[in-house]
Amino acid sequence: MAETTGTERGITYADAGVDIEEGARAVDAIKDTVHSTYRPEVVGDIGGFGGLFDISAAKGMEDPLLVSGTDGVGTKLKVAQLAGKHDTVGIDLVAMCANDILATGAEPLFFLDYIAVGKLEADAVAEVVAGIGEGCRQAGCALVGGEMAEHPGVMDPKDYDLSGFCVGLVDRPRMLDPESVREGDVLIGLASSGIHSNGYSLARKVCVEGVDEAELKAPLAALGGRSVLDALLEPTRIYVKPVRRVLASCPGAVRSLAHITGGGITENLNRALNGRVDALVSVGGWEIPPIVSYVCGRAHLSEDEALKTFNMGVGMVLVCDPERADDVRAELEAAGEQAFKVGRIVAGSGVVRYENAERLYD
DSSP: OOOOOTTOOOOOTTTTTOOHHHHHHHHHHHHHHHHTTOOTTEESOTTSSSOEEOOGGGGGSSSEEEEEEEEEOTTHHHHHHHHTOOSSHHHHHHHHHHHHHHTTTOEEEEEEEEEEESSOOHHHHHHHHHHHHHHHHHHTOEEEEEEEEEOBTTBOTTOEEEEEEEEEEEEGGGOOOGGGOOTTOEEEEEEOSSSTTSSHHHHHHHHTTTOOHHHHTSOOGGGTTOOHHHHHTOOOOOOHHHHHHHHHHSTTSEEEEEEOOTTTTTTTGGGGOOTTEEEEEETTSSOOOHHHHHHHHHHTOOHHHHHTTSOTTEEEEEEEOTTTHHHHHHHHHHTTOOEEEEEEEEESSSOEEEESGGGTTO
8 A cells, every 4th residue: 555645635525526515505495495395295304315295195096096207308408508597497397297197197296306417506406496396386296305416527517407207196097098089089289388398409409509699698579579598498388287177177078188299299199099090180270489480490390390399389289079179178278278279080090190281380
């Protein structure tokens, strides 16, 4: 063993780039946000080795099923880092998970997050978690735990990544099921708030890369007076409460549901179908958010490419009993959603088809 001199000392974890004390400050900074999401079923508090949640409500169900989903925010985080705005991407994180498990008809119960950072800063993490807390409140689920991991030497100091995990509960007899979809059913679309959290590698390439920061922050008439960065950072809409309201007030009226994420309408609506039917989407019956049109224009996307890349203004599609579709739409609008008929179910083989696709950009 080599000899050491009196002036040499050991290397601490902090010397290696991990600040445990800053991590403790970060936990303190997020406590109020976490507590604001709690439901009566939450047991204990953050800080333990696992989050506890009472699921005794499942005893009243005929055949209870737990539904889980996990996702991230993707390269939208790069836009947030460029803009220096971190309080909305947490909403996106919850939305991507909660909207997914909603597709079964499940009620989201609790959520956990994972935050990886190059250099931990308590105030910056608190800003991100504030968004996660807001997303959980919108979805009605409790933030019961998570992890903050510092990765010096692996990530740049200002860089971070997010992922999340959501668990929900549904009674099997009331679960939404693509097998129940039949010819003649009506497609009801819910308006998106923008691009949501998919297609950002393309959006960044055509709208952000090589563009001066001042230009990205300048208001544009094409975006209704918003800047490119602000429009790109509009958080994903969380549909849990209005859709759950419809499921409760119009039982059996909704047969299946599609969350329109990566792959656009083309590669998500088909997941709400069975192999005996197709979805025939009638293009031109809804408004496309300005930022979506802006990105598609900058990328010179064909109608076909646009429909399988972005949500094109439709964040979720409900497949409904035609005799009750008007009631479903009325309930959604009463809950504050923009709802519109986007097509119908026809005989087929489980794919999405379009009519009037040439009207997409009209």
